[in-house]
Amino acid sequence: MIIRLDMQSELPIYTQLMNQIIEGIASGSLQPGESLPSVRSMASDLGVNLHTVNKTYTLLKQEGFILVHRQKGVVINPEGMPEITAEYEHKLHGQLKPVVAEAICRGMSQDQLLTIIKDMYKQIAHGRKENI
Amino acid sequence: MIIRLDMQSELPIYTQLMNQIIEGIASGSLQPGESLPSVRSMASDLGVNLHTVNKTYTLLKQEGFILVHRQKGVVINPEGMPEITAEYEHKLHGQLKPVVAEAICRGMSQDQLLTIIKDMYKQIAHGRKENI
Amino acid sequence: MIIRLDMQSELPIYTQLMNQIIEGIASGSLQPGESLPSVRSMASDLGVNLHTVNKTYTLLKQEGFILVHRQKGVVINPEGMPEITAEYEHKLHGQLKPVVAEAICRGMSQDQLLTIIKDMYKQIAHGRKENI
Amino acid sequence: MIIRLDMQSELPIYTQLMNQIIEGIASGSLQPGESLPSVRSMASDLGVNLHTVNKTYTLLKQEGFILVHRQKGVVINPEGMPEITAEYEHKLHGQLKPVVAEAICRGMSQDQLLTIIKDMYKQIAHGRKENI
DNA sequence: GTGGTCTAGACCACA
DNA sequence: GTGGTCTAGACCACG
Structure with missing residues (x-):
């Protein structure tokens, strides 16, 4: 999945990253159970700070979009997406x-x-x- | 028109204020040509700094929602709203x-x-x- | 001579008024020796404050574009315009x-x-x- | 690039600063892509408040002369200057x-x-x- | 009294 | 350390 960041945007990088991952899930290009790059590799691929990717993953985890396994790494939540609360x-x-x-x-x-x-x-x- | 600000919100105060004024225009409770309170009185009414209100007005002016008349003060743009560009x-x-x-x-x-x-x-x- | 003031302009009214009188002289629609309305009548014609017209006339006089006679009233300087200093x-x-x-x-x-x-x-x- | 401000001028400081940066770009002493000092350092260099510099940068950004890159800081717009609209x-x-x-x-x-x-x-x- | 400008000092989100 | 936001308090130009 291709991720495009706009360094001039008023939106923080971590927000842009979050949005694009959610859009990826919505469009099906990211399937439940599919794994995401580690924080380190994602950060170096995008040329951004570790903290930035870390924040994105933390927020996505909090909302239930992804799971962070100690061994499998980061995966799209295989149990499905968060509900309409x-x-x-x-x-x-x-x-x-x-x-x-x-x-x-x-x-x-x-x-x-x-x-x-x-x-x-x-x-x-x-x-x-x-x-x- | 009643304005409610949430000082704990993540949205800047000036953004909340902007949104509510735009909603006021959309709902018709603020009519084109109608005048808005001065920066100072609005600020003291809301209990915020006058610079905060000033920023809101400046942005609304830039986008064409309001204009600053040298005699009438601040008014909802009487020539109608900005276009769908x-x-x-x-x-x-x-x-x-x-x-x-x-x-x-x-x-x-x-x-x-x-x-x-x-x-x-x-x-x-x-x-x-x-x-x- | 027709004068158009933009009450929404960022330029002060007295500056707009000054500019238009100077443009009037430049275009010849105001001739040297020709008289201008009194402060009071100009102000009421344009719907602006007396002080505003007064300030315009004072500045034009300082730069030598007009003369203020006690009897003849305000006239475009009949001795010609200020030099290129x-x-x-x-x-x-x-x-x-x-x-x-x-x-x-x-x-x-x-x-x-x-x-x-x-x-x-x-x-x-x-x-x-x-x-x- | 050397910047000179006249604190006695009738022109606001932020306007003088804006003009000089634009002149710098026009003369080529500021090249597209080149970075500008941070708001704080520019302010302390010039001996003015950081809000004053901030206003200048905000206006230059709005008109498309500069942009704020989340990593590189403030830079002269590398994609070229605004058009003749x-x-x-x-x-x-x-x-x-x-x-x-x-x-x-x-x-x-x-x-x-x-x-x-x-x-x-x-x-x-x-x-x-x-x-x- | 109005908006516009400037200063000083502070906190926060971001990277 | 950066820009973004907010506050407080001040002066000035304008009308």
């Missing part, structure tokens, strides 16, 4: 609300926005079939 | 993609997500009618 | 340098910039003939 | 018009003004060759 729904609302509000301000219709979401779903889920 | 669409995609990806990971169906968006649209646009 | 050349350099530097940065050729200046000269001087 | 041309006109008008008022011929611009171009572009 109330806490998650709350976070989701908090993330979406300002985005939707700005879209409305700029005069984007509900349909326009829904179409963008659908396209995004298709684009990601499409890869899913190919990769399974 | 290519730049904005790019930003929108960047904001939505990780959110959609995580939703897919957690097994949320496309319809579930679309429903959440629709509800959010309705909730905001509903206030719009009331306030007009 | 060393002080003025210094100011001119200071104004042009950052503008030229940014143009070069953005890859504007010398000819492109000179063409813009020539066009501007023509546009202003053209009015001059019509108005004389 | 319609927005920029509008700003340029607004900056030049009052300057040209005053020059005409004072009886400066078109050729005199063009010569000044050419000299300025040569002076800046001359350094460019030496520095490349």
Whole structure:
């Protein structure tokens, strides 16, 4: 899986890395049980600090996306992904609300926005079939 | 218009303030041409430093949501809101993609997500009618 | 002579007013000896504060563009315009340098910039003939 | 690169600093990809507050002259300078018009003004060759 | 009284 | 050590 980091982005590197791994899982290019590079090798591959990769893995583990085995190393959680908890729904609302509000301000219709979401779903889920 | 700030949030205060003003515009509780409190009074109302409010206003001004009239003070842009530019669409995609990806990971169906968006649209646009 | 003020501009009103009067003189729509409205009437015409017009007139007088007679009121200096002093050349350099530097940065050729200046000269001087 | 600030000038410090960095880029003494001092070190070198330098950098970043690399720090935009957009041309006109008008008022011929611009171009572009 | 600018000093997230 | 954020307090230009 190819990872692209933008060193000029306002998003911290560890966040970009997290997002891309989650997108990888969503698209199926990273399958449950599949192993991820060690902290050291990932860091040297990407040319970033150990701490940065470490933080990414720690957060992904906390949320239940990955497991860190002492022997097998880092793997995508083979028992499946975290559930849709109330806490998650709350976070989701908090993330979406300002985005939707700005879209409305700029005069984007509900349909326009829904179409963008659908396209995004298709684009990601499409890869899913190919990769399974 | 009532503004609520969470001083424990990871989001900077000026971002929270920006979001709430944009939501206020989207919901119609802030109408184009309407004036906003001065930096100083807003700051003292919210119990934050005037520089924090100043940063919010500066950013909203740059994006075209508000403008600073030398006589009327700070007002919601009476000429309407910023357009849906290519730049904005790019930003929108960047904001939505990780959110959609995580939703897919957690097994949320496309319809579930679309429903959440629709509800959010309705909730905001509903206030719009009331306030007009 | 029509004066347009932009209340949203970053330039102070008195500066905009000054610039437009100078442009009026340059284009010939304001002739030496011609009289300008009194501070009070100019202020009420434009809907601005007395102090603002006063400041404009004071500055124009200091630089020699206008005279303030106790009886005739405010007139464009009938003895002609201020000279090209060393002080003025210094100011001119200071104004042009950052503008030229940014143009070069953005890859504007010398000819492109000179063409813009020539066009501007023509546009202003053209009015001059019509108005004389 | 040597930077000179005039603490008595009517121009804000952050504007003077901005102008000089842009002039530095135009003259080639600051090359694309080259890194700039950190906010703190620049501030202490110049004897100004770090927020002042910060504002300069923020503005230069917004206009695309520099970018903040998470590893290399602040660098002159290696992908080249911002383009000549319609927005920029509008700003340029607004900056030049009052300057040209005053020059005409004072009886400066078109050729005199063009010569000044050419000299300025040569002076800046001359350094460019030496520095490349 | 308004926004704009500047200073001083502080904490935090990031790498 | 870096930039980003926040606070407190000050002066000035503007209207």
